[in-house]
Amino acid sequence: MxxxxxxxxxxxxxxxxxxxSQVARLEAIGRVAIRWRPLLSEDLMLARGLTPFKQEAVSVQYLPEYRSEDAARWAAFYGIPYxxxxxxAIDWRRVNMAAVAAARVGDVAAYSRRLFxxxxxxxxxxxxxxxxxxxAEEAGLDGKRLVSLIDDRETLTLHKRTIDAAVEAGAFGVPTFVVDGEVFWGNDRLVLLQHHLAQDAA
Structure with missing residues (x-):
């Protein structure tokens, strides 16, 4: 299993x-299945009561300019475009709720990859x-139905359940991976997650 x-x-x-972009590598470690759980990060931080983005940046690492440069370096390392x-100009709340709606109609992973x-x-x-x-259509989903479900009550309820589950698991930001009761937060912690999964697989 x-x-x-x-x-x-x-x-x-x-x-x-x-x-x-590294999910396939994680799954290849052995008998690992990634469960994609989209949410609004600001809602997660609000639920936790902690956010580094409300006031003036407390560290250079939170400045958009640095984060953009850092992300571009990581993308080059992974060999992916950025x-x-x-x-x-983009309504990110609506985009994220579209991903939540996808979890109700089909392959949320395939759709999320298209959005990313x-x-x-x-x-x-x-x-x-x-x-x-x-x-959505490119991901094999019913695009018209998906869009119709973005503001649906059940989609909002699913999102609330996801936020609650994330908080209960100990998540405080994104990206977060949770396995075996352990929390791995941030793209730069993937190497630690890979190590954790590989040890068990061995």
């Missing part, structure tokens, strides 16, 4: 884009409902 690794992520996160999206690729691989300048539906 495969070990389940919960992957909590938000589409509008540079570091989630980076981390999701282009900055038009941050303020559009946002950070292609440097999206806008993401309309038409784009959300088109990307």
């Amino acid at each position: 495969a070990r389940i690794v919960d992957f909590y992520y938000a589409i509008g996160s540079r570091y989630c884009y980076l981390a999701q 282009r900055e999206p038009a941050w303020k 690729d559009a946002a950070f691989g292609g440097g999206a300048q806008a993401v309309t409902d038409h784009d959300l539906a088109r990307l």
